[in-house]
Amino acid sequence: MARMARIAPLSGFPEWSPSERLVEAEVLSTLRDVFALHGYGEIETRAVEPIDRLAGDSDAAKEIYALNRLRAEPGSDASLGLHFDLTVPFARYVEERQAHLAFPFRRYQIQKVWRGERPQEGRFREFYQADIDVVARDVLPGHFEAEVPVVMARALAALTGTVGAPRAVMSMNDRRLVEGFYAGVGIADIPAALRAVDKLAKIGPQGVSNELEAGGVSAVAAEAVLALAAIRTPDARFAAQAEQLWVTAGAQGDEARSTFEAGVAALSALVNAVNAAIPGMAFADLSIARGLDYYTGAVYETVLEGHEDLGSVCAGGRYDSLIGGGGFPGVGMSIGVTRLVSRLVSAGLASGSRAVPSAVYVAVTDEDSRAASNAVADVLRARGIPCEVASSAAKFGKQIHAADKRGIPFVWFPGAEGDEVKDIRTGEQVAADAHAWTPPEEDLKARVVRG
């Protein structure tokens, strides 16, 4: 056996302690509740997809983990890779099952994804994403572009309640607005321009300008692109500013203009709708580009107040042609759960109230009476009280210490004359009946405490 191999954490593959996992589990549980409350049903997809489908997005291809059987017979496996997001597998799931799904189809999906990129703060090789999407047949009404960020905004707000997540702020844009404008100022390679602008926060305006000009964009057009990206309003006032810029930048072309205007109108409606549902949540931000080619309408990014350095924790957009050759337009957003949890944990914002589920540690007087201690534990469990029985009939002081080490608040002493239970935080010890005694509500289950 080769079990002696070196033990070491793998960079980019986070693992939580039991108490940290409690925070993650609470995050996932909160998200599930909010998604279901809004009519989103859960699916899971397999972890693998054919490489030729995964590799469609050129940027992501270098990050894909391909699979090989360690001792495969040649040609025995399809060429498979681990999914790097939940959108590509969801698109495939919808195509595969289109005959059996009711459209518009709302779904949520919470799974791990894998990307072989360089690990750094908030960026992992294995991480949880939590996605919601709505996919329609043929036509996706615009109101879904508001529904999805509203549901996500509520999910993030719920996390503030359950795990103390910082307040979220969403920035939104519309691809048509940007693409119409870029075409209007004469940019030929619009996807390349979007990719350059997507780096604005990272490389700054001069960096973006350099990249645009290196790609053949004129200095004047590059300046217009940066001026557009500077527009950000907490309401629909961006519209007048963008319209004004169209004129001052000398943008032109009927098709470009009508695309631009469709985007302006849609983004105005979107920002108003989201802010009507959750006042102060949404900003129109014309710098939001999103790197992915397939977005065709609304695009979204979300940061946590005071934690902007973490980058976006919830992003997405509308895609009209991703699924089934355009027959299934959709809109979706994805929460980077691991990124969020890693910050909650590392910033001390949330932790588990104890390292184990047990509320009660049932002491064992001697090994001959272990069955009696087990019986007490079973009575408590039947009443929903998590507990464990001492591993050995050591001195009671040692047993109390074992409970204390795990953060278990109560130790139960079975006795021939009647049982007693001790709150080891106060030292108070009282007579108790396992059929009737109940711990205080806040002690019943291990829970997330805010820090």
Next chain:
Amino acid sequence: MARMARIAPLSGFPEWSPSERLVEAEVLSTLRDVFALHGYGEIETRAVEPIDRLAGDSDAAKEIYALNRLRAEPGSDASLGLHFDLTVPFARYVEERQAHLAFPFRRYQIQKVWRGERPQEGRFREFYQADIDVVARDVLPGHFEAEVPVVMARALAALTGTVGAPRAVMSMNDRRLVEGFYAGVGIADIPAALRAVDKLAKIGPQGVSNELEAGGVSAVAAEAVLALAAIRTPDARFAAQAEQLWVTAGAQGDEARSTFEAGVAALSALVNAVNAAIPGMAFADLSIARGLDYYTGAVYETVLEGHEDLGSVCAGGRYDSLIGGGGFPGVGMSIGVTRLVSRLVSAGLASGSRAVPSAVYVAVTDEDSRAASNAVADVLRARGIPCEVASSAAKFGKQIHAADKRGIPFVWFPGAEGDEVKDIRTGEQVAADAHAWTPPEEDLKARVVRG
């Protein structure tokens, strides 16, 4: 973009419909509750381990999926593979964090694992396992060998309640009993003999006998091995039969005898303890071998009554030397969740009450009043009632049809004169106030229905 690649299910990588996923989610939720009630805390480990650690078990090595970055710089990645169970990663987790864990450490872990074996009924390439283990420092008292199957038996019994899982029956053995006996009858390669006996159900007594004799075991010893494997009792009566067989088979050797007797005593105590907790659950079955080398004491297998063809759905055992060179003896069992769910679904034992979470479909009179419908939905949601708003202001007949197609029981009609709600199963339509109306408890959430 290469998105046009052929869409097809991958053999061995199951995916459920939203309604089937509901069954799986209920299974997982039931297991979590039972595990936590018994003091087991949750962890998750990364999906990957260094290949040299995974490949320790020679039988499993050929099933390992190795990872390679699709466009990796040479030498940039460690040699990693996907875990094929949760025991190997858990062992590594314990070694890595031994300074921070309180021992005995009880944990549960529910994750997908991957094995590149040939898919067949109940056997998958990607599947959920749900494991519990207790790991101690230096010494693991024998009562944990009873605790773990008792917790698992309760978990399986709970599944009968929540998803209609068939009744489980556990078979148990003790490695020392078997190894002592094998040594006593003169078998040299005991692991090979165990692997042969492990195939008894598959290849029959003659097949096992052939394999044993091909491995150098005498015909007389092979006969003794098969006679031992034929002993099965619902209590400790196996002990007398095994002792008798020791004599009639002419087994000998002091060390072999004392190992054998330690196993007989431990198995007697184990079967009695599990049957005391859950009458009729446990059988001593001396054919239970388990393929894995690392078991050193109790071993367990579990079948579902009436579904024995599915094979074992919950198995495990005690291992003394797996972790940290023997410093952390443990005992654990693993439920093959996907195997179980696939049978529940394929045999029609359980399904979702509806395909979506929504209890209420809020109709939209016209697009101008969509905000009013959204407001109704939000009032219902604030009261914990899952709902969705109609995707278009189609004729009410069409909207009712859309609800019906999803199995949503109620359609809500907002009205200037007051709202009404229709139970579309009975056709009954009544005046209703979103601040007060509540659906019947059984309609509130999508749930698992049996049958």
